[in-house]
Amino acid sequence: MSLVFTGICSHAPGITGRADMADPKLRDPLYDAYAGMREQLHASRPDALIVVAAEHFANFFMSNMPSFAIGMGEHYEGPIEDPDWLGIARTSIPGNPQLSKRLIHEVMQTVDVAYAEEWKFDHGIMVPLRFLTPDYQLPIIPANINCQGPPLAPLHRAWAFGEALRRAADSVPERIAIVGTGGISHWPATPDSGKINEAWDRKLLDQWQRNDKSALLSYSDLETYRDAGQGGFEIRTFICVAAAARGRGHIQHYAPIPIFAVGCTVATMDIAA
């Protein structure tokens, strides 16, 4: 039918893996916001959820790194990380290869996307699913933007990927939801872990909320690295969702939680014609 739901959220592994180390006063409102997003997602009655993630060398490596990739597996396994480390049990998640192929075909009209029939989900997808589809019944179509191994596709190509996903979603009879996952400013897995540039985050979220394309595409990777850390490269997933939705965003939750190593974000976006 068309695109029926769009949103963004954080995917930091600490959100589940270090849950016990967090102040409940910070943690619980975030979990509540994920629950609210889960309700909105399911109220839109999606047939499948495209998760636009920024994976972390679970599947893709510098031996052959695609800028953009979409899964077309029958099912996916995750998490690839140690389940105890991540705080999420290993499970099998349904895909929909036939739907994936039709979506990929349409995306390929404008973006040279790679495809993968095999895909292991890491925290970039598993943490959001743990909250959004905890019974793992909804078919998932993973999409990846390389945000880890430079050279990275420029932001305007992340925007083009989002436009292509929108066109693809609108071209199939199924009801499609899209959720982008990533961090804003963060310095994960380094001694800096927990450093968060809140002012930078809030500025970017304001631009995202207004769906201000030229502002969103104005960041250079050099500036992002300086002001928002290597984790900041993941703004590509948020930019992609803005391009797909075309509407106005609604920030449901934003709060820096240092032990989770990121400004924890949950937001939805109106789908505009």
Next chain:
Amino acid sequence: MSLYQLQKFLYELNRDPRVQEDYRADRLGTVSRYDLTAEERDALVNGDVGHVYVLGANGQLLMHFAALLGIAWPDYIRTMREGVKKYGPVRDGIYTMTTQMNEKVAGL
């Protein structure tokens, strides 16, 4: 420096339970399959996470190496700082340390 090979080992170790078994049974034999410098090889054989960090390993790979070695999160953070103290600033990659040695941004 052969950061690509160092990271390729970590990538394959993180993904493949057979490589994990190999590494547990014979660290030197397993890492010798990769085209590493002597320093890189020693850091991996010793499971010296702080040293591997300084050599430039991407944190998304390194944090799982630490978990595999049974290093808890607070110790992982501490070990990287100690690596910088001992071996100097991070030499390559995009995961350099930008905080001060005693900054402890997340209280760790």
